[in-house]
Amino acid sequence: xxxxxxxxGLRRGIDLSWPTFALLSLVLGVLVILPLFWLVYxxxxxxxxxxxxxxxxxxxxxxxxxxRAYGLAIGMSLGVGILACVVATPxxxxxxxxxxxxxxxxxxxxxxxxxxxxxLGAIAYEIIAAPNSGIVNVIYxxxxxxxxxAYLVNIYTFTGLVFAIACFTFPYVFTLVANALDRVPSxxxxxxxxxxxxxxxxxRKVTIPLVLPAMLAGTLIAIxxxxxxxxSPAILALPAGFxxxxxxxxxxxxxxxxxxxxxAAALPLLIITVILLRTQKQILxxxxxxxxxxKSGTPRIVALGPWKWPAIAFVFAVLSLTFIFPYAxxxxxxxxxxxxxxxxxxxxTLRHWNFVLFEFSAxxxxxxxxxxxxxxxxxxxxxxxxxxSYLVTRRSVPGSGFLGVLATAPVxxxxxxxxxxxxxxxxxxxxxxxxxxxxxLIAFMTIEMPAGYQQMSSAFSGVHPELxxxxxxxxxxxxxxxxxxTAPLLRTSVVAAWCxxxxxxxxxxxxxxxxxxANTKLVSVIIYDLNExxxxxxxxxxxxxxxxxxxxxxxxxNRVPVLGGSQMNARG
Amino acid sequence: xxxxxxxxxxxxxGLSASSLAMAEAPAPYxxxxxxxxxxxxxxxxxxxxxxxxxxxxxxxxxxKSKYPEIAVQVERAGSERVFQRIGQEYSSGIYGADVIxxxxxxxxxxxxxxxxxxxxxxxxxxxxxxxxxxxxxxxFAAYRAHLSVxxxxxxxxxxxDAPKTWTDLLDPKYKDRMVKAHPxxxxxVMTSTFVLSELLGWEFFEKLGGQGxxxxxxxxxxxxxxxxxxxSLQVDGNEYNVFRLQEEGxxxxxxxxxxxxxxxxxxxxxLKQAPSPNAAKLFYxxxxxxxxxxxxxxxxxxRSFHPDVKEKANRxxxxxxxxxHSDPAKLEPEIQTxxxxxxxxxxx
Numbered sequence: 058x059x060x061x062x063x064x065x066g067l068r069r070g071i072d073l074s075w076p077t078f079a080l081l082s083l084v085l086g087v088l089v090i091l092p093l094f095w096l097v098y099x100x101x102x103x104x105x106x107x108x109x110x111x112x113x114x115x116x117x118x119x120x121x122x123x124x125r126a127y128g129l130a131i132g133m134s135l136g137v138g139i140l141a142c143v144v145a146t147p148x149x150x151x152x153x154x155x156x157x158x159x160x161x162x163x164x165x166x167x168x169x170x171x172x173x174x175x176x177l178g179a180i181a182y183e184i185i186a187a188p189n190s191g192i193v194n195v196i197y198x199x200x201x202x203x204x205x206x207a208y209l210v211n212i213y214t215f216t217g218l219v220f221a222i223a224c225f226t227f228p229y230v231f232t233l234v235a236n237a238l239d240r241v242p243s244x245x246x247x248x249x250x251x252x253x254x255x256x257x258x259x260x261r262k263v264t265i266p267l268v269l270p271a272m273l274a275g276t277l278i279a280i281x282x283x284x285x286x287x288x289s290p291a292i293l294a295l296p297a298g299f300x301x302x303x304x305x306x307x308x309x310x311x312x313x314x315x316x317x318x319x320x321a322a323a324l325p326l327l328i329i330t331v332i333l334l335r336t337q338k339q340i341l342x343x344x345x346x347x348x349x350x351x352k353s354g355t356p357r358i359v360a361l362g363p364w365k366w367p368a369i370a371f372v373f374a375v376l377s378l379t380f381i382f383p384y385a386x387x388x389x390x391x392x393x394x395x396x397x398x399x400x401x402x403x404x405x406t407l408r409h410w411n412f413v414l415f416e417f418s419a420x421x422x423x424x425x426x427x428x429x430x431x432x433x434x435x436x437x438x439x440x441x442x443x444x445x446s447y448l449v450t451r452r453s454v455p456g457s458g459f460l461g462v463l464a465t466a467p468v469x470x471x472x473x474x475x476x477x478x479x480x481x482x483x484x485x486x487x488x489x490x491x492x493x494x495x496x497x498l499i500a501f502m503t504i505e506m507p508a509g510y511q512q513m514s515s516a517f518s519g520v521h522p523e524l525x526x527x528x529x530x531x532x533x534x535x536x537x538x539x540x541x542x543t544a545p546l547l548r549t550s551v552v553a554a555w556c557x558x559x560x561x562x563x564x565x566x567x568x569x570x571x572x573x574x575a576n577t578k579l580v581s582v583i584i585y586d587l588n589e590x591x592x593x594x595x596x597x598x599x600x601x602x603x604x605x606x607x608x609x610x611x612x613x614x615n616r617v618p619v620l621g622g623s624q625m626n627a628r629g
Numbered sequence: 630x631x632x633x634x635x636x637x638x639x640x641x642x643g644l645s646a647s648s649l650a651m652a653e654a655p656a657p658y659x660x661x662x663x664x665x666x667x668x669x670x671x672x673x674x675x676x677x678x679x680x681x682x683x684x685x686x687x688x689x690x691x692x693k694s695k696y697p698e699i700a701v702q703v704e705r706a707g708s709e710r711v712f713q714r715i716g717q718e719y720s721s722g723i724y725g726a727d728v729i730x731x732x733x734x735x736x737x738x739x740x741x742x743x744x745x746x747x748x749x750x751x752x753x754x755x756x757x758x759x760x761x762x763x764x765x766x767x768x769f770a771a772y773r774a775h776l777s778v779x780x781x782x783x784x785x786x787x788x789x790d791a792p793k794t795w796t797d798l799l800d801p802k803y804k805d806r807m808v809k810a811h812p813x814x815x816x817x818v819m820t821s822t823f824v825l826s827e828l829l830g831w832e833f834f835e836k837l838g839g840q841g842x843x844x845x846x847x848x849x850x851x852x853x854x855x856x857x858x859x860x861s862l863q864v865d866g867n868e869y870n871v872f873r874l875q876e877e878g879x880x881x882x883x884x885x886x887x888x889x890x891x892x893x894x895x896x897x898x899x900l901k902q903a904p905s906p907n908a909a910k911l912f913y914x915x916x917x918x919x920x921x922x923x924x925x926x927x928x929x930x931x932r933s934f935h936p937d938v939k940e941k942a943n944r945x946x947x948x949x950x951x952x953x954h955s956d957p958a959k960l961e962p963e964i965q966t967x968x969x970x971x972x973x974x975x976x977x
Contacts, residue, residue, distance in 0.1 A: 122972055122973075187857075187859050188805075188859075189858060189859045189860065189861075190857045190858040190859040205785065206805065206806075213843065294977075295811070295844050295845070295846065295977045296843050296844050296845060297844075297976075298842075298844055298975060298976035298977060299976045299977065300972075300976070300977050304977075308813055308968075308977075310713060311709050311710075311713060311813050311814075311968075314713075314716075394877075395853075395856050395857060395879070396856075396857040412683070412686075416686050416690070417682070417686060417703075418686065418689060418700075418701060418702050418703050419702070419703065419704070422702075480717065480721070489722070491717075491718075491721045491723055492718065492721075492723035492725060571717070574714070574718055574723055574725045575675050575677070575702060575704045575725040575726065576725055578704075586682075586705060586706050587682070589706065589707050589710075589814065589846045589847045589849075589850065590681060590682060590705070590707075590847045590849040590850055590853070591845065591847070591849060591850035591851075591852075591853030591854060591857075592682065592683075592853070593853075593857075
């Protein structure tokens with residue numbers, strides 16, 4: 058190849074990095090900084106009559122109920138993170154790198170428990186593991202002939218809450234680790250073997266260090282998800298008699314609302330998250346983990362041998378708890394009169410379906426709004442996430458790291474607080490967005506941006522910049538390189554990010570609950586309303602509809618070749 | 630308060646200029662063909678309500694059977710959340726709701742003070758409602774009443790073991806067996822917590838908090854937890870949901886304690902900025918009609934102030950129950966104290 062000087066003819070168009078950077082800075086800035094500004098503003102504002110004050114922070118430190126809610130939330134999220142990582146990592150390894158039977162099916166089922174909205178999972182676990190009426194406890198008492206009141210498990214406890222959240226959070230860790238394991242090239246491991254490394258040595262010295270960033274990133278996401286989660290604690294912690302910080306902040310909005318205190322109470326969450334993210338960055342920053350050269354061979358498959366049966370038992374146990382039991386409980390409840398009913402032919406009924414589909418006036422509008430917003434949010438967020446993570450990982454523009462910070466920052470804002478921030482930002486005559494779907498779109502874009510960005514940036518860091526540099530050396534513009542070289546390598550991740558954001562959006566509850574009005578109702582909110590009045594049957598029907606839609610989206614995305622389905626399929 | 634917290638938004642929306650006091654109630658109105666025609670032209674009415682969703686949808690169905698051209702959109706949530714939504718919407722200039730109903734009487738004092746209600750008096754209310762169950766200025770009237778009752782699963786708790794009074798609940802034998810709704814979400818429970826704290830003192834709740842009580846949100850939920858078999862005794866919760874479950878064959882019995890049973894009155898009103906003012910006016914009159922009130926009683930188990938409504942024979946007539954009334958004017962300044970004390974004793 059003769060390339061002493063870049064051939065002018067190949068440098069098509071101008072480099073769009075700068076204008077793109079400027080535009081994205083503006084968009085992300087408005088999305089993130091505006092609600093944060095209002096949060097800070099309100100935290101220093103006197104609720105009773107305006108004016109500057111430190112009272113909210115004094116109240117925050119002095120109020121034992123707030124401190125307790127913080128302590129419990131932190132303990133809960135650490136518990137969730139550890140549990141999720143401990144369960145997900147070996148599972149990801151088994152599925153990605155061993156000859157475990159049914160690996161493809163297992164992946165699909167794990168995706169299923171990711172698709173499950175956590176609040177629906179929490180409701181399923183009320184049905185399964187409530188101390189008196191929970192199916193598990195009913196069976197337990199009848200087997201051992203125990204007295205009424207005896208129980209094996211109680212979901213209305215702190216550990217119950219950690220368990221119920223972890224069940225539907227571990228797929229974050231699983232997906233990232235499994236994807237990372239898929240990408241570990243066999244040549245590195247082969248090298249280790251050739252040099253005499255035993256299987257465990259190779260695993261310990263080569264494979265694990267290579268997937269450690271994914272483990273940490275996944276665990277961190279699990280922790281942050283749990284910390285900022287509203288639905289599951291609202292459903293399980295309140296009956297157990299405690300608040301976590303999100304439900305506590307929510308309670309501050311009741312009559313008479315104490316917005317200043319709520320804003321002040323939310324700020325430490327922001328700080329905790331920033332610290333966590335910086336820690337993660339430091340851990341990952343020490344070594345270069347980039348491995349994918351775009352040419353890696355099929356990953357090496359470890360033969361499990363006699364370990365096959367324990368491995369199957371482990372995977373089956375996890376899937377039972379996160380997929381089979383909850384779904385069975387939801388389906389059973391959707392078709393029986395009351396939750397406590399045993400499953401007999403006489404108890405079967407379609408009354409909940411009839412109610413939800415034909416009598417309940419909110420259903421249709423909510424379904425339409427939900428799917429419209431899911432589609433729009435997923436598309437916009439994925440597009441922005443791709444560009445931002447490209448700019449950030451390739452550092453093509455000075456200061457582009459700032460974009461990454463902006464795209465990650467909303468993770469630190471509990472949805473409910475973001476809801477208030479957005480409410481204050483946009484419910485004024487200039488914008489008049491409250492009461493429209495636009496404010497929800499803005500909320501969802503902000504909330505889902507970190508998830509999309511995390512997906513895309515870890516995908517980008519797996520693609521070695523040398524490949525792009527080659528393209529640049531050959532004279533192609535940055536966008537051209539992105540399109541011709543990077544994009545094909547990233548297709549699977551883009552599809553995954555889109556699906557992540559879509560299912561994340563259609564189940565969002567915490568910001569939604571403050572931002573919906575009668576005309577912008579969403580399925581998650583009517584589920585929450587129905588939970589408040591104890592209508593579990595109707596909830597399960599709506600849950601099944603929501604799940605069916607989510608699965609359909611994920612299924613289609615995985616099948617359509619142009620979306621990357623062929624790559625996923627090839628991997629088995 | 631909403632005015633203060635969202636002061637900027639309100640000022641901007643130009644609501645600060647709204648009038649405060651009404652001179653007197655407007656003349657009663659009847660449903661005329663003109664009103665019906667105007668309502669049909671609007672085609673839709675949005676009803677924010679705290680009544681159990683099944684009951685509210687049944688009522689909407691009855692309305693639609695009379696006026697098929699007018700769709701009814703039912704927006705159901707706990708009273709305190711309905712209130713929160715209206716507060717958010719009105720302070721930011723969003724006018725989604727036509728007719729509103731909650732079971733916390735304080736809310737309607739507040740709405741009236743803010744000038745958010747459109748005074749109007751259906752003929753039926755003017756003729757038949759007791760004077761103290763309607764606003765003298767015609768802003769709202771009592772659409773329904775219900776009690777917050779003690780109740781138990783008769784198959785899980787023998788009648789002899791059931792509590793007879795509020796203080797019986799402090800007996801250790803009921804530990805971990807009770808379910809209770811929350812004053813922060815339910816207007817019914819806010820009202821009942823207030824009257825019971827006045828009657829029995831906060832020591833009662835402090836001791837009750839030590840009994841391992843399951844905490845739920847809306848007052849519609851405890852009866853459903855009884856039906857589910859999750860708990861065998863409800864400390865508070867709607868009488869009307871108990872009636873409905875009894876009729877479905879769930880073995881639940883109500884206790885009207887000797888000290889008295891808290892009464893919650895659910896007011897209804899038309900909002901000044903109703904997007905469909907004529908449909909709102911028609912629907913509002915319909916809410917108080919004998920037909921609608923009878924449906925609420927028969928299907929919903931609600932108590933009615935309509936003198937011609939016949940209650941089902943198996944229900945204890947309200948005249949035979951010792952009632953604990955709550956004064957919204959006295960309750961309003963106590964709300965924060967109630968919530969703080971409650972959290973201290975029950976954890977949430």
